[in-house]
Amino acid sequence: MAEPQRIVIVGSGLAGATAAGALRDRGFGGRITVLGTELHRPYELPALSKDVLLGKAAEPAWVHETSFYSDNEIDLQLGVSALELRPGDHALVDSNGAVRTYDRLLLATGSRPRVLPGAQGHVLRTLDDSHALRSALREDRHVLVIGAGWIGCEVAAAARGHGCRVTVVDPLAEPLVRVLGPEVGAMFRRLHESHGVEFRLGTGVARFSPSGVVLGNGDELLADVVVLAVGAAPRLELAETAGLDLAAGGVAVDATLRTSAPDVFAAGDIAAHDHPRYGHRVRVEHWANAKDQGTHVAGSLLGLDEPYQKSPYFFTDQYDLGMEYRGLAGPDDELVVRGELESRQFIAFWLRDGRLRAAMNVNVWDHGTALQALVDAQATVTPTQLREADLGSLA
Structure with a gap:
């Protein structure tokens, strides 16, 4: 697969902006164009419902400094949306009427509130x-x-x-x-x-x-x-009208984040990823997924054939409670709690068929590495081990 010369990224959120930066980090010297409907340069979303909403910060965390895009010759087009994707022509029509041709294209259109x-x-x-x-x-x-x-x-x-x-x-x-x-x-x-x-x-x-x-x-x-606050809907209109395969509420992508259309990839909220760790499609609407898939898909855009394998991760801060969740569990999985729920200082685990599916640490910050290793391995463990054993030794 020849290295592309023109890459177009549709979406200036975290996934798209991270992918643009990662392309330059990997030494890509061709043209990068990023289209974004917002007028703000790319930023991260978590602070919008936390520090910005609380009044502790006036701004979110910006993905890159203002000068990053010009310094790295990334053509960041703000206030511009994509109207039509023509995979057969390797072309995209934007809201200014411009027809943009590409060698590879990334869809990172994100979600809208329901x-x-x-x-x-x-x-x-x-x-x-x-x-x-x-x-x-x-x-x-x-x-x-x-x-x-x-x-x-x-x-x-x-x-x-x-x-x-x-x-x-x-x-x-x-x-x-x-x-x-x-x-x-x-x-x-x-x-x-x-x-x-x-x-x-x-x-x-x-x-x-x-x-x-x-x-x-x-x-x-x-x-x-x-x-x-009734959830978010992935922005699939562009992919759907272009005839891309859809699945699991998103754009169907393989393990490397490639869609059904030649030279078109998808990352972030819209990507229904054929996850090698879980054996089925996973679509995640969280900050870490957008950031990590954006970093990974840069390699795929340049011809690498490496699967994206990271476990989902998200966090929340509410009052004096801080929490991190790793993995992918369902509400019917077996719950095991290390500590006491009412203390609001505990680790919760979810087991399915004796294997660890997810872990959540609440106001406990010493075991992140061990929890990540256990979740990534989908470790075979007992409830007693999770409650009592040294987690580092289990990992």
């Missing part, structure tokens, strides 16, 4: 979203958060940090239950309740009103600020 029919309120996906929501979080306000996932819980914590009254609505029985299961989800609920958050669980939103929402059980909740 919305509910008739919804009125804030979403949180961009830096501008975070600034707008931060301006609305004032001490005299009642904030209604629709959705008790990661973004919903982090927004609730930030709103309480600003002195707002907070109510969280979710049709499921506990926060985060789809990821962490009912026991750990209940621990997060009690954490928020101890900080004054009210939950309305087991019922969804029937309709929105000018002053709040009406729930499925008929109750009306009045609010000054409504936040929609």
